[in-house]
Amino acid sequence: MTTGAALSCPKCKRALDSSCWVDDAGGACAHCLRPFEFVPFPALRARRRVIRPQAVAGGGEASCFFHADNRAESVCEGCGRFVCAVCSVDFAGRPLCPACIATKKDAAAGVVKERVLYDGIAFGLALLPMLLWPTTLITAPAALGVVIVGWKKPASLVRRGRWRLWVAGLLAILQIGAWVFLGLTLFLK
């Protein structure tokens, strides 16, 4: 059960006992003496939901795909299997079975843990080497490559638009064009 006593000090990580609290809104840690305010929400006092699967009563009842003795209580939206209350997990707003969670975890937008920002890499590769322009002979094709590779890759979850990719691509093409022009000019001379 979640209780206030289970809260720990954000500074020293030790449990905050009753002597630490002045009132519901704050107090000071008895160990590190760090004063704190606390803004509580109903989940602090909530009863933890206990899930108890029901046993299959008769032959006509559907049973869980993973637990043959448990009565099926929902259908996995990923694979359509009947699952019991234990196996039905609310995952990113959908009831899924553990097997589907394992396979969909990397793909579901709601559970993405990290992303590579190809637009940021391409932008940096196209822009920064211009400070030391001869390096653009190598970095411009690299930037164009990153633009091409990153074009179909998922972007940041929070940034809107892909202007960096556009600008990086344009800069990379200009730099490559400039090198081609320079090379042709030198060759013709």
Next chain:
Amino acid sequence: MSAGTDKTTTPYVRLARARGGVGSYASLWLGGDHLLLVTSSGYHERYQRFHLGEIKGFFITRSRIAAVTLLVSGAIALTAAIAGCVIMLDGGMPVWPWFVLVPAVIFLVLGGLFGRNCRVHAVTGVQTALLVPLARRRQTGKILERLRPLIEEAQAGLEAASPPSGPPSPPPVPLP
């Protein structure tokens, strides 16, 4: 996901601007049913979610970073100003005090306006995580007021434990 669909698939509203140190910065966003803490290096982003229905509360503690910045930069600015005055009174040209005074004043202003004066930790059932972007007490108050109805709405269906077991009440004060 293609480039063209990104504008419609970004359901996040920014709560706090990016903040951080050297090499990485963090920002806080509000999604449909969760807070999203984004830590970015410019080339890579990491996401940490706090579902509104699972947030037990927020710890707010004071931070002295802004005060220390103000104190140190103020002392340096004052020293440089005094040195400049002394040099001017001697008939000299106070060149180096300007080079010290200007950055010190910039730090003074930035520290006063944007320096960290609080730390906010979000508490859920499994973690107590520092919300780096929430650094100013006033800004934090505004954001928590904005979040409060959303969190309470998300937690409306939760059953209260019995007996009530929030932050424990203070022990009785012994009589003299």
